[in-house]
Amino acid sequence: MKFLIKKALCLLCVLCGSTCCFSLDREAFAIKNYDLNLQIDPEQHRLGARGKITLENETSTPQRLAVLQISSSLDWRAIRAGDKMLQFVTQTYTSDIDHTGSLSEAIVTLPQEVAPHATIDLNLAYEGVILLDATRLTRIGTPEDFAKNSDWDRIDEDFTAVRGAGYVAWYPIATESANLSEGDSLFEVLARWKSREARSRSHLEVALTGFRVGADENGKIPAADEPQVFFNGVRCAFQGNDNPRPLVFDCSAQSRRLDAPTLVIAKYRVLEKPGIELRYLKEHEALTAMADAAQQTAPLITEWFGPPRERAKIAELPYPDAAPFESGLVLLTPLKGRDSNFAGLTMAHQLTHASFLSFRPWIEEGLAHFAQAVYLEQLKGRQAALDYMGLHRTALTKVEPVATALASQPDENRSLVNTIDEQLYRSKAMCVWWMLRDMIGDAALKKAIASYKPEQDKDPAYMPHLIAAQTQRDLSWFFDDWLYHDRGLPEFKVDSAYAAATPTKSFMLTISLENSGTAGAEVPVAIKFAGGEVTKRIEMRAKSKATFRVETPGAPQEIRVNDGSIPESYVSDNTYKVEPAHM
Ligand SMILES: [Zn+2]
16 A cells, blocks of 8 residues: 555656656645535444535645545545546545544645645535544553543534544644654644644634434424534534535634534523523433532622623533633533532633633733632632642653753743643633742732733733833843743752851741752742741742741741742752751
8 A cells, every 4th residue: 555655646746747756745845725515424424525625735835736634434425626636546544633543645746836825725525423432542552541631622412522633633734743652742832833834814614414403393403402513612604404405504713722623413491591501412410519619700890890791601511521622711610529629629710711811822811720720729828729730740851851842942932921722821811820820919019910911912021021010120041940941840859058046035047949940930938937937938049049037926847939939840859957056
């Protein structure tokens, strides 16, 4: 099979007049426009697509070949340019960008060379089935249950949800192979794809066939049983259901967010309460918990992020342990059996999205996660918030070594203000917002957030400038280390500490602190003494030492640097016992 393809490619080269030993540039084109007509038969798990896409040559050389890929469970039927049927070779291409672990790849000979930055329209047709498939995860040893709860996409009679590139290539993509067993390979391939697709538009017409459930003898479907179609979290307009025509929906979207274009088809019922829109499949107690949580959380979120612009949107996933996913402004998540803790955290996040808008992920998602920590703090105290952020940080320290390995990537792509790495714009951004709040205080940070206008955000430095405007402090070093560059993490240690009794019967403790890490932070240092504890905040730049003195009323016993509010590479050396001998 491989040999045949090679031969066919060689033939293409001869026809193009180039030499045989060429490498195929799968990422030469970006797809700027999708206009697709989808026929979906949920009962048969079937998807048939026809439509037009616009390719733009993103390289500096003319291109005669274009590569188009769809999930390996779908097959190419035809590719045309205008009236001209185009020749194409198909092959199975192994790549973990799709849940099946491979793609149906079409290598298309274009009617003429496409000049750099020029575009070409192609008409295409493909079809097949989309079933639950976690092959890409199970073949690298992921336990089956876990794999299926992660790759839950499928077209099914009761519920259909397919996420796009990175999960299911249900629309054409063009990428180099991604391999889950090779570090950040999938992330890098996806990041390149997302940046090529950044301003692409899509318009879908979705026709549901075989959707007989609930139809009366005339084929009419009662409103309550009518399936709803969502594209990127936005409900598609119902066009008609006159028998024998299938149900037709019209969906359009311009990609704004970084998540994969997602199609959801379900017979949702809706619970509408002030501030929330909750779509659910069956009645259960979690619905009341969600509504209650929304009511309790709303004042805090309004205080931080302003009044809601719209309702917080949540839609139920019917798979009990499925990993939640944000599709546009809608959170897809299992609801049944979830406790009030889950309800509160979910609502804090979604209400923040409903109040505050930014197209920069570190601001939009970072603040929504920060809101979860603030919510926990209000409910259970600072330690609960720090513990929650600690869970995220575990993921972050795993990311750090990889970050160093990715030194080949331009620094600005790794910086928080530009990153499209989920770990960074969720976990790291949450910690950055928390540190900023600890440094400048609630009131100043709330003012900075309130002064943010998404339409004025034309520069990555816009938000940092708004924050700087609310404080007398110089924060430029902090922005440099955490926002504009990926400088890694701080690493704090108490070098030495000496206590001496004072004439007034108190104690003077001299502490030498070191930050051997590559990023600076203002770190809290807690000193435990006989009868109490006192905390001091010390600004520690990267690779620096500081000596300072603290007076305590009782004999100092222990020093703890970093209460967990600063992400740090190693925390096991953060406690220092003050020897009584020094007193
Ligand atoms: Zn979010």
